[in-house]
Amino acid sequence: MFKSSLNSINEIFAKIAENATLYLPSDNKDGNAVYTKWENGVVWSNSLNTVKSPKDFFFPQVEDMMAFKTEGKNIEINDIREESEDFVVFGVRACDVRSFDILDRVFLVDPCDSYYANRREHGIIISVACTKPSETCFCKTFDIDATNPGGDITVWKTEDSLYWSANTDRGRELLSKLNLEECGDEAVNEQKAKTEAILNKLPLANLNTDGFGGDKTDALFDRPEWKTLSESCLGCGTCTFVCPTCQCYDIKDFNTGNQVIRYRCWDSCMYSDFTKMAHGNNRLSQVERFRQRFMHKLVYYPANNDGIFGCAGCGRCVSKCPISMNIVKVMKTLGGND
């Protein structure tokens, strides 16, 4: 365990930024925390979490994959992939750290996604333990410990200090370069206990997950409640775009005039054309699309991933859905949480 004073944080950021591009949550002019490239003058946000999740760092919203040139009947394929720069993401909360594990289990399994793997190998995660979890937080439901968020390095914040502890080899390597003062873990334990007291009182922290999991397809798929739950869903896809674990994507071509760029971009199973193809569409109604999104997170994903749920309880969808429908209401309605 290492310690630094909160006042010296900009010096530490400067030191980290010497060897890698540093990103951290900073408030924009509208007062919303967004991941921002650090440079002198960029202030670390006091917000609990960022509006958009940090999944962009590894799985960007839009990314060019390859380029083509065509001449007559001939095609030239150009591999435009570049090795990522080294970067550090500071200030990642426990829920979002879990989301990287959830995404890893999709993108890094055979055949490994080289675009994702490249960024993952070059990105160091410095997590920050929560001190003021909000009432939309429910990470605890998924056994995530907000006081012990993980990543390559964990940071705990107290009134006047930061406490640092490395969890991986590359975390240890980075931490050793910061020349911080070694210390005991009393202050951290005290801080953890305070946060735990808040976590235990959160209204959504202990949702019952017994009704969900890999073996629950038959029990849940034909439940009549899907209809009422999805009735007011606009199919806007906001939930999927703010979600740290949604990973569905589209691949599209863009003709620049002298070449064709094949790019991929986030997509949403909530959209009516997501499964539309020449011979038909296997999810014609919003009920079916709505059900797919939640069944995937609460049943299908755990079925393929040792029971781990595809939700990290970050609460972004809870606060951003324009009609206030979200996974918590789904779990309460279908999982006997009422």
Add this chain to the structure above:
Amino acid sequence: MNTRPETLIPVIGVITDVRLDTPDIKTFRVVTPDGKKAFDHRPGQCAMLSIPGVGEAMFSITSSPTNTEYMEFSIKKCGCVTEWLHQAEVGQQITIRGPYGNPFPVDDEFVGKNLLFIAGGVGLAPLRSVINYCRHYRSKYGTIDIVYGSRSKEDLLQYREIIEEWATDEGINVHLTIDREQENWDGHVGFVPNYVKELGFDTNKTAVLCGPPIMIKFTLEGLRSLGFEKTQMYTTLELKMKCGVGKCGRCNVGSKYVCKDGPVFRFDELDELPDEY
């Protein structure tokens, strides 16, 4: 440069032959620019074909793996990519990547079995790969029955190959049918599911079905009424796909991804999935 292997990046394929099979289906022969097969595959596997700027789509490989010279794709004109392909000429380059998905179990469960292939319309395309594979290794299998139907005689895919090669093979029974009476047709008239029931097959067979969903549904019921178990019947599914490797999320049904866990499924395996395919 990111030099990690990447399945989403295709290679060049050259169309070396285009055959108009039916009014809306063409069969394309594809090799690499140096005249080789782009990759090896197993019967029932698929490949992603694309035309840069138009789009990319998944197609079953209709040629048998035993064909070492080229791959063939029988493609029905029904969307952006397929319409573009239909106006393509010999020499046109496209992109190709694969193979994707699981094949039919031609070297395990099918071995020693009597095989019954049932196809409707362009549904013959994926089965042709299996049929020709089984013809090549003929002694590994028992009797082979093929029931194939289409709207009209002109809509029967690979008609010449069926008549000149399959129907003349010893131990292969070909049963063709078309939906409505027409001139120059003295064969069976009627829908595939009814024809299957009329033919009344013995249950000592492994059945392989491919065709429009409605044909599959009623043929399945027909075979069940003849006494076939779901564990002795296979099909191959088709859903929207973008990546082909179980990551983009489109072909997800239940805990399966049709591109990677399918497209070949045994009917008892399908029973475990929600009815969304």
